[in-house]
Structure formats: C-alpha cells, structure tokens
Amino acid sequence: MAAVSANKLELLQIADAVAREKTIDRGIVIAAMEDAIAKAARARYGSETDVHAEIHPKTGQLQLTRHMLVVDQVENAANQISLKDAQRANPGAQIGDTIADTLPPLEYGRISAQSAKQVIVQKVREAERDRQYQEFKDRIGDIVNGIVKRVEYGSVIVDLxxxxxxxxxxxxxxxxxxxxxxxxxxxxxxxxxxxxxPQIFLSRTHPQFMVKLFAQEVPEIYDGIVEIKAVARDPGSRAKIGVISRDSSVDPVGACVGMRGSRVQAVVNELQGEKIDIIPWSPDIATFVVNALAPAEVAKVVIDEDRERIEVVVPDTNNQLSLAIGRRGQNVRLASQLTGW
Structure with missing residues (x-):
C-alpha cells in the first residue's frame, strides 16, 4: 500500500511544482494530467474507448473509468453496451444512458509518461496564453515599460x-x-x-501614446482638470495637441508646458525630440484653426461648411506663408488633422 500512496501524492507534487513554476492554477495542471493519463489509457484499451481519468485533488487518488453508451444494438463494443448487459450492472439503465465502469489502474510505462508530459506542457502553454490574454485585454490604452528581448525583421519584441x-x-x-x-x-x-x-501590439507613433505621456507628466490632465481634445502627430518630427481646461483658474497650455517647459520637455525627450505645439482648443472652429496654424499669424478665415473646407489668409509680411505651410506642408497638414477640416 505504501508504494501506491507514494505514487498518489507524487502526482499532486508534480502538479503543484508545475503550477508554481508557471504561475497558473493548479486545477488546470491537474486537468492536463488527467487528459494525459486518459490519452495513455486509450492507447492501451483502444482509441475508440471513451476513457476518463480523475485525480482526486486532495488525496491524489487516480480513478480510471470507461463510459459506455446504452444502445439497443451494439455496433461498437468499445464504447457501446446492450440494454440487457447494462441492466445486469444497473437495473435502472435506459437506452441513451451512459454507464461508467471502473478500469484497473494503469501501470505507466515510459511511453505514457512521455506523452503525458507533452500533453501537460501543451495545456500549460494554453493556460499561460489565456492568462496573458485575460491580463492584457483590459489594458488596451495603457502605457507599459518593457525590455527589448530581440529584434526581428525590423519589429521589436518586448518583454513585459x-x-x-x-x-x-x-x-x-x-x-x-x-x-x-x-x-x-x-x-x-x-x-x-x-x-x-495572444499578441500584444505596442505603438510609439499612436496619437494616444502622446496623450498618455502627457497624463503621466501633467497632474492636471490625470485629475481631469485639463483635457487633451485633439492630437495630430507626424511621429518623430512634429505634433500638435489641442488642450482645454475645465477650471478657469488653470491655464491649460501652461499646465502642459510646465515650469520652464519641464513637462513638455519630458514628453519630447521620450519621443526622440518630436516638437510639440500646445494649442488652446476652442469649440469655435475659426478660433481653433487660427490657434492650430501657430506659429503663423492668420489674417482671415473663410469657412465653407458644406464642403468642410477652410480657407485661411495669411499676411505676406516676413514669410508668414511659408511658416503657415511649414516644411513639406507639415504645419498646415497637422492643423488640418487636428481640426478635422
């Protein structure tokens, strides 16, 4: 008896060790072991046999059962039993019932131990993936820190x-x-x-990355006093953000810039020197467009609402036009993205 009980506890010890090492639920590991044992038993009793293995979670007692379907006419003796035979074992049996009879314990050979290991590894992987998916699916929109693990085909794999x-x-x-x-x-x-x-996709060019970086640097954004209403980015080169304050005593632009530009500088440094224009957002589209085209000065704005187009007139003094257009049209393009016109 001693040998048997040692074996029983051994199954539980293995399960506990795997669960600890992979930080997954012990129940999942035990289920994987049951699967593996049932698979090994099928190899012995014939693949058609419906074998179920159960490991008692407290004692480690292993129980093997074979499920048989009660039928009128037996077509497959491996998983069907006639009503007459079934009623001998269980007088209340009906056609369509499933009867379970206990099988003698299996002697595990090395083969079944190997296949059991494979099944367990597979199951553990699935459980790990599931855990990872559950853990990260609600974190879309968060900023994470990680370590670069490897670079392949231009993509960077990050260990989180x-x-x-x-x-x-x-x-x-x-x-x-x-x-x-x-x-x-x-x-x-x-x-x-x-x-x-699960594939977790990260971005450093996403407009929301900038929004979240500002939220980390600017307590007023985190607290919801200042809100970033619009973002347009030319990643790595230039960006514009439109900000608004819910509290008239807080200057939204000043809050984002910080003392001597310290807050905006922290974001700029993270984004490899991407220049950021911080613009007061306005519900009045004309005002917002004038602000968005900064640093250029705007003389006149003509709005064509049907075509959602805006014409902007700039004075020709000291190259305001080239300033408004920006390098390769960057300024006007970002302004257009920011305002949505």
Whole structure:
C-alpha cells in the first residue's frame, strides 16, 4: 500500500511544482494530467474507448473509468453496451444512458509518461496564453515599460515581465533603433488572440501614446482638470495637441508646458525630440484653426461648411506663408488633422 500512496501524492507534487513554476492554477495542471493519463489509457484499451481519468485533488487518488453508451444494438463494443448487459450492472439503465465502469489502474510505462508530459506542457502553454490574454485585454490604452528581448525583421519584441509584446516597424519612430536589453516605453493599442498565443501590439507613433505621456507628466490632465481634445502627430518630427481646461483658474497650455517647459520637455525627450505645439482648443472652429496654424499669424478665415473646407489668409509680411505651410506642408497638414477640416 505504501508504494501506491507514494505514487498518489507524487502526482499532486508534480502538479503543484508545475503550477508554481508557471504561475497558473493548479486545477488546470491537474486537468492536463488527467487528459494525459486518459490519452495513455486509450492507447492501451483502444482509441475508440471513451476513457476518463480523475485525480482526486486532495488525496491524489487516480480513478480510471470507461463510459459506455446504452444502445439497443451494439455496433461498437468499445464504447457501446446492450440494454440487457447494462441492466445486469444497473437495473435502472435506459437506452441513451451512459454507464461508467471502473478500469484497473494503469501501470505507466515510459511511453505514457512521455506523452503525458507533452500533453501537460501543451495545456500549460494554453493556460499561460489565456492568462496573458485575460491580463492584457483590459489594458488596451495603457502605457507599459518593457525590455527589448530581440529584434526581428525590423519589429521589436518586448518583454513585459508577464508577457511578450511586439512593436512593428511602422509603430516606431523614424530613425529609432533598439538593441537587446534596452528599456522601452510604449502604448498598448491592441491585444488579439492568435493561434500562437495572444499578441500584444505596442505603438510609439499612436496619437494616444502622446496623450498618455502627457497624463503621466501633467497632474492636471490625470485629475481631469485639463483635457487633451485633439492630437495630430507626424511621429518623430512634429505634433500638435489641442488642450482645454475645465477650471478657469488653470491655464491649460501652461499646465502642459510646465515650469520652464519641464513637462513638455519630458514628453519630447521620450519621443526622440518630436516638437510639440500646445494649442488652446476652442469649440469655435475659426478660433481653433487660427490657434492650430501657430506659429503663423492668420489674417482671415473663410469657412465653407458644406464642403468642410477652410480657407485661411495669411499676411505676406516676413514669410508668414511659408511658416503657415511649414516644411513639406507639415504645419498646415497637422492643423488640418487636428481640426478635422
């Protein structure tokens, strides 16, 4: 008897060790072991046999049962039993019932131990993936810090501690190079379930990344006093944000700029020197457009509401036109994105 009980507890010890190592639920590991044992039993009793294994979570007692369907006419003796035979064992049996009979305990050979290990590893992986998905799916929109694990095909794989994430080439700032072991901050913009596990997609070019960085630097944004109403980015080069304050005593632009520009500078440094224009947002589109085109001065604004177009007139003194248009049309393009006109 001693040998048997040692074996019983051994199953539970294995389960506990795996659960601890992978930080997943012990129940999942035990279920994986049951699966593996049932699979091994099927190999012995024939693949058609409906074998179920149960490990008692407290004692580690292993019980193998074979489920048989009660039928009128037996077509497959491996998983069907005739009504007459069934009623011998259980007088109340009816056609369509399932009867379970206990099988003698299996002697595990090395083969079944191997296959059991594979099944367990597989199940544990699935459980880990599921945990990772559950953990990150609600964190879309958060900023995370991670360590660069490797760079492949231009994408950067980031270790977040509780999972792996990827920053694709087009979600990185231009001229930005990462090496293994670098610390990286990025924005979670998507978490998807894929066959090879959950994919966590990070971005450093997403407009919301900038919004969240400002929220980290500017307590007024975090507290909801100052709100960023609009963002337009030319990643790595220039950006504009429109801000508004809910409290008339707080200057939204000043709050975002910070003492001697310290707050905006922290964001600029994180974004590889991307210049940021902070613009007071206004519900009046004409005012907002004039603000958005800063640093250029605007003489006149003509709004064509039907076509959602705005014509802006700038004075020709000291190259205001080229200032308004910006390098390669950048200023006017960002203003257009910011206002949505």
């Amino acid at each position: 501690g509780r999972g792996e994430a990827v920053i694709r080439r087009d979600e990185m700032l231009p001229r930005e190079v990462f090496r293994n072991g670098d610390r990286v901050r990025a924005y979670i913009f998507d978490v998807r379930r894929e066959t090879r596990g």
